[in-house]
Amino acid sequence: MLRHRLDLAAAAVLVGAMAVLPLVFPSNYLIGVLTVSAIYGIWAVSWDFMSGLTGRENFGHSLFIGVGAYTAGFLNTSFGANPWWSLPAAMVVSVLFALLIGLPTLRLKGPYFALAMLSGSVIMQRLMLIFWEHTGGEEGINGLAPLIRSQLGFYYFVLGTLVATTVVLLALARSHWGLILRAVRGDEATCQAAGINVTFYKIASLVISAACAGAGGAMYAHYQLQVSPQLFAVVTSITIITMVYVGGMGTIYGPVGGAILLVLATELLREFGEWRLMVYSCALILILFFLPTGLVAPLWQRLRGLLRRKGKDPLVPVAADVMEQQA
Amino acid sequence: MSALLEVENLNKHFGGLHALRDFACTVQRGEIVGILGPNGAGKTTLYNLLTGFIPPDPGARIVFDGHSLLRRPPYRIAALGISRTFQLCRPFAGLTVLENVVVGALGSQRERGADLQARGRELLARVGLAGREEVPVAVLSYGDQRRLEIARALAARPRLLLLDEPFAGLGSGEMADLSALIRQVHAQEGLTVVLIEHKLREFMSLVQRVVALDFGAVIAQGTPEEIVRNPAVVEAYIGRDAEVAEAAHAA
Numbered sequence: 001m002l003r004h005r006l007d008l009a010a011a012a013v014l015v016g017a018m019a020v021l022p023l024v025f026p027s028n029y030l031i032g033v034l035t036v037s038a039i040y041g042i043w044a045v046s047w048d049f050m051s052g053l054t055g056r057e058n059f060g061h062s063l064f065i066g067v068g069a070y071t072a073g074f075l076n077t078s079f080g081a082n083p084w085w086s087l088p089a090a091m092v093v094s095v096l097f098a099l100l101i102g103l104p105t106l107r108l109k110g111p112y113f114a115l116a117m118l119s120g121s122v123i124m125q126r127l128m129l130i131f132w133e134h135t136g137g138e139e140g141i142n143g144l145a146p147l148i149r150s151q152l153g154f155y156y157f158v159l160g161t162l163v164a165t166t167v168v169l170l171a172l173a174r175s176h177w178g179l180i181l182r183a184v185r186g187d188e189a190t191c192q193a194a195g196i197n198v199t200f201y202k203i204a205s206l207v208i209s210a211a212c213a214g215a216g217g218a219m220y221a222h223y224q225l226q227v228s229p230q231l232f233a234v235v236t237s238i239t240i241i242t243m244v245y246v247g248g249m250g251t252i253y254g255p256v257g258g259a260i261l262l263v264l265a266t267e268l269l270r271e272f273g274e275w276r277l278m279v280y281s282c283a284l285i286l287i288l289f290f291l292p293t294g295l296v297a298p299l300w301q302r303l304r305g306l307l308r309r310k311g312k313d314p315l316v317p318v319a320a321d322v323m324e325q326q327a
Numbered sequence: 328m329s330a331l332l333e334v335e336n337l338n339k340h341f342g343g344l345h346a347l348r349d350f351a352c353t354v355q356r357g358e359i360v361g362i363l364g365p366n367g368a369g370k371t372t373l374y375n376l377l378t379g380f381i382p383p384d385p386g387a388r389i390v391f392d393g394h395s396l397l398r399r400p401p402y403r404i405a406a407l408g409i410s411r412t413f414q415l416c417r418p419f420a421g422l423t424v425l426e427n428v429v430v431g432a433l434g435s436q437r438e439r440g441a442d443l444q445a446r447g448r449e450l451l452a453r454v455g456l457a458g459r460e461e462v463p464v465a466v467l468s469y470g471d472q473r474r475l476e477i478a479r480a481l482a483a484r485p486r487l488l489l490l491d492e493p494f495a496g497l498g499s500g501e502m503a504d505l506s507a508l509i510r511q512v513h514a515q516e517g518l519t520v521v522l523i524e525h526k527l528r529e530f531m532s533l534v535q536r537v538v539a540l541d542f543g544a545v546i547a548q549g550t551p552e553e554i555v556r557n558p559a560v561v562e563a564y565i566g567r568d569a570e571v572a573e574a575a576h577a578a
Contacts, residue, residue: 186420195402
């Protein structure tokens with residue numbers, strides 16, 4: 001799955017750094033930022049698994065996030081359920097929404113799926129306001145119990161989930177399943193002519209993607225200890241897509257790097273004060289303009305190439321490398 | 328020999344256009360059949376109907392090896408053992424040459440658990456693409472893309488191979504190579520092949536039987552020699568394609 005020892009080493013260094021950082025600089029603020037970046041990592045990697053591989057863009061990933069978070073909110077506060085029930089419940093409800101939107105729209109060509117996801121998230125956000133008596137309106141639901149009392153413990157739980165999600169999705173993406181998804185991106189008609197049930201693969205991938213995003217939403221709810229309609233906001237979906245682009249679409253591991261990088265960048269740019277958004281946006285536009293294949297994954301592929309040559313490793317062209325360079 | 332594919336009463340209207348008119352044809356096991364016809368005669372429509380990409384008008388009968396193909400989605404028809412190529416090459420962009428062939432085998436139940444990589448390499452060697460396995464498809468020449476299409480179609484181990492204008496856009500040397508390849512897979516695997524073409528010369532030396540179409544209707548059936556002498560075929564072609572007269576002389 002990790003083709004090269006260098007991949008494994010880099011992943012170990014990154015995860016190790018993420019794990020050790022709060023021990024070296026013990027501050028609740030840092031732990032908070034890292035927790036949020038890991039949750040965004042889960043969202044970005046799950047987006048990339050479906051949309052990055054198949055090329056069917058999902059402009060409403062926040063739908064699954066919001067649905068997962070509200071499921072956690074209702075279960076935990078209205079029904080007083082143990083917070084640990086939130087994760088499986090959020091996954092189930094997100095999957096139901098994925099089927100609701102995916103079944104009718106993913107059979108079709110054209111922009112229907114992208115538009116349905118976008119409008120689905122907008123509609124859910126409005127519904128949370130319209131049924132304010134049940135959902136708490138703008139205020140949302142407050143007073144959720146934390147999953148793990150210790151902030152550091154919760155961070156490690158989220159980080160562990162991110163690593164596990166990435167490993168599983170990366171393994172799937174490099175299996176025949178992933179090959180089929182990339183083939184769907186290449187040409188749906190040829191896939192069908194090759195005997196592949198294209199609709200099944202697209203819907204199944206969306207279901208997997210939604211389950212991960214929903215679980216991430218529930219974690220976010222139990223981190224913030226509250227949920228609000230803002231979770232459904234289109235801007236969340238766009239942020240996630242940006243993270244995937246910066247990471248390198250279709251590479252699965254890239255978007256994790258993209259998410260961590262952008263969350264940290266947002267924090268580092270705080271000293272720019274009110275100029276922050278401007279600096280952030282300009283940096284993003286420059287990245288997307290000059291590096292259309294993204295920043296994280298292509299950079300790593302270069303670095304890996306250099307290290308390999310230095311280590312006198314035989315430089316064999318690997319199919320997946322070519323694929324990544326193309327992606 | 329027994330019938331592998333039986334088609335009766337196949338019609339297709341696109342609005343007011345009667346694209347295929349009462350088409351009927353039987354393909355025997357192990358045959359190489361050519362579908363001949365000028366542009367717009369309904370050849371590609373026929374393939375799209377046979378492979379489930381578009382539904383036929385009511386009343387049609389399409390039976391492949393005892394299974395009706397009506398109301399089956401394309402991937403199920405493919406799973407029964409019918410592989411097709413497309414008139415315009417449609418490789419999976421973003422995949423390598425080898426990956427393209429492997430995907431071709433993934434939809435086939437018969438390939439479960441097989442070493443698809445090894446089989447893919449073997450197929451590529453057979454179509455003359457050895458050594459290009461890891462190359463992205465985008466850099467292949469048009470002729471190589473055609474070979475790749477055929478390797479991909481063969482990867483599913485089909486019983487019936489439908490080739491849509493396999494010679495389109497090829498040079499004469501490439502055409503001879505491709506003819507040899509089609510003959511070879513036909514001879515080695517007993518594969519039944521149907522091909523659409525309007526390039527007559529290559530076609531006539533390759534196929535055993537020809538079904539000639541014009542304006543969506545079958546105008547003649549027979550051996551290549553019979554077809555080029557058939558007055559209806561000559562009439563349909565003369566003035567539109569001088570090659571037919573040439574081929575008739577050659578035959």
